[in-house]
Amino acid sequence: MAGITIDRIEKRFGAVAALRELSLEVADGEFIALLGPSGCGKTTLLRIIAGLEQQTAGRIRIGGRDVSALPPRERGLAMVFQNYAVFPHMTVYENVAFGLRMKGASDADVKTQVERASGLLHIEPYLERYPAKLSGGQRQRVAVARALAVQPAVLLMDEPLSNLDALLRLEMRSELKSVLAASGATTVYVTHDQTEAMGLADRVAVMHEGVIEQIDRPQALYERPATRFVGGFVGSPPMNFIDMPVSGGAARLGAFSSPVAAGDGLVTAGIRAEDIAISDSGGLPFDVVVCEPLGATLLLTGRIEGQLARVAARPDARVRPGDRLSLSPALDRIVWIDPQSGRSLGASPGAAA
Amino acid sequence: MSRSRLLPYLLIGPATVFLLALFVAPLVQTIALAFTHDGAASLANFAKMVGDLNFGLSIRNTFLLVLTVIPLQLCLALAMAMMVQKLEKGRDLVLWILIIPLGASDLAAGLVWLSILQDRGYFNTVLNMLGLVDGPVNWLSYETPVSLFVGVVLAELWRATAIVLVILIAGLQLIPKEYAEAAEIFGADAWTRFRRITLPLLKPSIQSALILRTVLAFEVFAVVYALSGRNFPVLVGEAYAWQHGNQNNGVAAAYAILVMAISLAATVVYIKALATRPETQP
Numbered sequence: 001m002a003g004i005t006i007d008r009i010e011k012r013f014g015a016v017a018a019l020r021e022l023s024l025e026v027a028d029g030e031f032i033a034l035l036g037p038s039g040c041g042k043t044t045l046l047r048i049i050a051g052l053e054q055q056t057a058g059r060i061r062i063g064g065r066d067v068s069a070l071p072p073r074e075r076g077l078a079m080v081f082q083n084y085a086v087f088p089h090m091t092v093y094e095n096v097a098f099g100l101r102m103k104g105a106s107d108a109d110v111k112t113q114v115e116r117a118s119g120l121l122h123i124e125p126y127l128e129r130y131p132a133k134l135s136g137g138q139r140q141r142v143a144v145a146r147a148l149a150v151q152p153a154v155l156l157m158d159e160p161l162s163n164l165d166a167l168l169r170l171e172m173r174s175e176l177k178s179v180l181a182a183s184g185a186t187t188v189y190v191t192h193d194q195t196e197a198m199g200l201a202d203r204v205a206v207m208h209e210g211v212i213e214q215i216d217r218p219q220a221l222y223e224r225p226a227t228r229f230v231g232g233f234v235g236s237p238p239m240n241f242i243d244m245p246v247s248g249g250a251a252r253l254g255a256f257s258s259p260v261a262a263g264d265g266l267v268t269a270g271i272r273a274e275d276i277a278i279s280d281s282g283g284l285p286f287d288v289v290v291c292e293p294l295g296a297t298l299l300l301t302g303r304i305e306g307q308l309a310r311v312a313a314r315p316d317a318r319v320r321p322g323d324r325l326s327l328s329p330a331l332d333r334i335v336w337i338d339p340q341s342g343r344s345l346g347a348s349p350g351a352a353a
Numbered sequence: 354m355s356r357s358r359l360l361p362y363l364l365i366g367p368a369t370v371f372l373l374a375l376f377v378a379p380l381v382q383t384i385a386l387a388f389t390h391d392g393a394a395s396l397a398n399f400a401k402m403v404g405d406l407n408f409g410l411s412i413r414n415t416f417l418l419v420l421t422v423i424p425l426q427l428c429l430a431l432a433m434a435m436m437v438q439k440l441e442k443g444r445d446l447v448l449w450i451l452i453i454p455l456g457a458s459d460l461a462a463g464l465v466w467l468s469i470l471q472d473r474g475y476f477n478t479v480l481n482m483l484g485l486v487d488g489p490v491n492w493l494s495y496e497t498p499v500s501l502f503v504g505v506v507l508a509e510l511w512r513a514t515a516i517v518l519v520i521l522i523a524g525l526q527l528i529p530k531e532y533a534e535a536a537e538i539f540g541a542d543a544w545t546r547f548r549r550i551t552l553p554l555l556k557p558s559i560q561s562a563l564i565l566r567t568v569l570a571f572e573v574f575a576v577v578y579a580l581s582g583r584n585f586p587v588l589v590g591e592a593y594a595w596q597h598g599n600q601n602n603g604v605a606a607a608y609a610i611l612v613m614a615i616s617l618a619a620t621v622v623y624i625k626a627l628a629t630r631p632e633t634q635p
């Protein structure tokens with residue numbers, strides 16, 4: 001009912017192209033995260049959806065209605081800003097009530113909705129306070145409550161948790177997920193934090209330099225990145241990229257060999273750190289440089305024939321810097337990437353859209 | 354140790370001496386002057402001031418002028434500030450042009466408007482050319498109090514709105530644009546955003562601008578003097594007339610004290626009426 005269609009949106013700031021022919025389809029009630037590095041155009045896209053910024057070209061439809069030329073207030077959406085933008089001169093109650101008042105809701109309706117929204121976000125004790133007397137986390141809740149109070153069909157959020165400390169962020173994250181799922185709003189959530197995107201969203205759109213590189217469910221994104229950029233951006237530690245020579249339909253490096261659907265030349269193997277088994281001989285030769293015990297795993301950093309690689313070993317593995325190990329990656333989990341285009345060999349060029 | 358403790362006092366010393374010599378001393382002298390007559394403490398100067406024919410008139414005129422000019426100026430400056438804020442290109446240029454009158458002195462501003470509004474001024478020339486009047490019309494005489502008043506108001510608006518504008522623009526720039534954007538998202542139209550978001554957040558700047566402008570407006574003199582001579586008596590004009598025309602600096606000092614008292618009272622009213630609770634600011 002309130003799906004969002006983003007149809008070949010372009011945005012230029014003078015000579016800078018912030019968004020390049022970007023298209024995206026968000027289903028009704030879906031939670032989409034826009035994930036990408038700083039400056040890739042996430043905020044710009046969100047502001048164009050909201051109507052706070054005018055696109056250079058392209059159209060936006062919300063719930064089937066073309067809203068491209070409508071002012072923000074006629075688009076039927078709510079937004080949570082990165083710096084909250086909670087009105088300092090109004091009490092928390094009036095902040096949460098703001099959208100309802102603008103719609104001309106009766107005092108009784110306002111009261112019911114404010115109580116519901118503030119109950120969801122546990123801010124009832126502060127309703128009569130002014131925002132300046134609240135902590136960052138509490139203000140954050142007020143901003144979300146203000147958005148939910150209008151029961152929006154579409155909810156836009158721009159890095160809403162980025163100003164919170166790590167612990168509070170984790171707590172708010174899980175809370176947001178349940179609150180938003182219950183609200184049923186179609187949500188577009190901007191973040192540069194991949195764990196946040198993966199943890200919250202139904203689907204994650206990875207953006208890079210004004211285009212969407214790939215959009216998929218978090219797990220699929222993690223396991224089958226469509227491009228080298230996605231593999232390197234999603235997951236911690238980032239995916240390993242090892243160049244290997246190909247001849248006769250097989251990639252070989254050291255004692256390792258795997259069939260690959262590529263012509264003779266070079267291919268890049270994308271391998272996750274945890275998809276690698278350590279053996280004594282017969283695989284990729286790995287020279288350990290650094291060992292980091294992370295608790296759940298022992299993270300080894302080193303080189304495979306001069307190429308940087310990271311391996312997640314079992315925490316009790318006995319490895320020291322200077323050791324030479326032999327690595328056996330799980331063949332079915334390797335993502336083969338064309339070194340020229342940076343695209344994975346499995347994915348067709350159109351798969352990003 | 355003792356040197357470093359003395360240092361702050363040494364540093365503020367010159368400024369203090371300057372203030373004492375050029376501000377506090379004349380103030381004390383003025384007060385003394387106003388409250389003495391023939392060498393004895395007395396209210397005779399005030400009695401004389403109140404008894405004068407022009408006293409009631411100058412009070413009425415000054416208040417009329419302030420009560421007309423200040424609200425007009427505030428509205429104009431608010432409108433101009435909002436428009437300048439909206440400009441994407443050439444903002445600085447527009448701002449520069451708008452604040453040019455600030456560079457003109459009161460008297461110069463008065464003379465500019467005199468050259469426009471006098472019998473053979475530009476205004477009459479234009480009216481003549483359009484065939485609306487034949488021959489020069491006197492707008493600034495004793496017999497045309499309304500057009501004289503309008504002329505003074507125009508000159509004051511032209512001369513002093515820019516200072517309000519500058520203060521309001523400085524204030525507007527301190528308000529993050531997300532507040533207005535959030536209001537827009539949640540359904541507020543332009544007027545509602547202005548009334549419910551911008552205006553309350555701008556209150557401290559409005560207060561400063563009003564205090565500054567009102568105090569200066571009660572001291573209005575040169576513009577009025579240039580346009581009307583003594584046809585439109587105002588308080589400071591009367592002080593000037595008593596000082597230089599009647600050579601009675603006692604009554605002139607009484608006028609000065611009165612203007613100061615009125616300005617102080619206005620400031621107190623603004624501070625009380627436009628008080629902002631600190632927790633309601635960003």
Ligand SMILES: Nc1ncnc2c1ncn2[C@@H]1O[C@H](COP(=O)(O)OP(=O)(O)OP(=O)(O)O)[C@@H](O)[C@H]1O
Pocket residue numbers: 013016017018036037038039040041042043044045192
């Ligand atoms: N008002 C503007 N004028 C000129 N360039 C802009 C403007 N807003 C954004 N840009 C440019 O557009 C690009 C995308 O910016 P945007 O703010 O959308 O990035 P982002 O993905 O939100 O980054 P971040 O994670 O740092 O917030 C950047 O190169 C930025 O410099």
Ligand SMILES: [Mg+2]
Pocket residue numbers: 042043044
């Ligand atoms: Mg951003």
